[in-house]
Amino acid sequence: SRRPSIYYRPINPNDLDRLEQIHRDIFPIKYESEFFQSVVNGVGIVSWAAVDRSRPDGHCDELIGFVTAKFVLAKESEIDDLICYDSSQGEETLIYILTLGVVESYRNHGIAMSLISGVIRYASGLSLCRGVYLHVIAYNNPAIRLYNRLMFRCVRRLNGFYLIKRQHFDAFLFVYFVNGS
Numbered sequence: 001s002r003r004p005s006i007y008y009r010p011i012n013p014n015d016l017d018r019l020e021q022i023h024r025d026i027f028p029i030k031y032e033s034e035f036f037q038s039v040v041n042g043v044g045i046v047s048w049a050a051v052d053r054s055r056p057d058g059h060c061d062e063l064i065g066f067v068t069a070k071f072v073l074a075k076e077s078e079i080d081d082l083i084c085y086d087s088s089q090g091e092e093t094l095i096y097i098l099t100l101g102v103v104e105s106y107r108n109h110g111i112a113m114s115l116i117s118g119v120i121r122y123a124s125g126l127s128l129c130r131g132v133y134l135h136v137i138a139y140n141n142p143a144i145r146l147y148n149r150l151m152f153r154c155v156r157r158l159n160g161f162y163l164i165k166r167q168h169f170d171a172f173l174f175v176y177f178v179n180g181s
């Protein structure tokens, strides 16, 4: 069989339909169309895509994985108490990961690991950025293993954070500190 040849690139407006479809397929939560518009147009959102260049024409640039994130002011975040504030250069920020996904047939190849490592590298390059954080539903073991392996720290368990089909589920809050926080 073909050997996948994974490339990482920014998400662009041509990715809209595929991005929506994958979100629908793999997340239990519904995302509004404004969210997808903001992602593909890069309005207040930073994102990266994974594609498999070895796929036949017409598919070689199609999303097979993605990560989406937004900037949050550290002071206004729910982990404001965990941040070290020492800057006279401006306001400290955090990157909050909104969604991360890899289509099923491409899992267990390290693609999510590369996507999240890319976010950490990006955050580390921004001197005012103090960390990358996210919520994960408490039963999502593959995702939790991934964040643990990447040395994220689990700093909170949030009771009933997610409401899915009228049922509450706990979330873990994971943080990866950068730039001395």
Ligand code: ACO
Residues within 6 Å of the ligand: 026, 027, 097, 098, 099, 100, 101, 102, 103, 106, 107, 108, 109, 110, 111, 112, 113, 114, 134, 135, 136, 137, 140, 142, 143, 145, 146
């Ligand atoms: N060969 C063999 N195994 C490998 C390789 C490799 N080259 N590279 C990594 N692996 C293993 C890892 O060690 C890991 O093993 P483990 O599960 O025993 O710990 C496993 O493969 C998965 O790691 P990755 O390949 O980096 O992750 P993947 O690309 O499969 O994506 C993800 C993980 C994103 C959680 C995927 O399962 C998914 O899309 N799930 C549905 C959506 C989801 O849950 N998203 C996260 C929600 S949290 C949030 O969005 C903030």
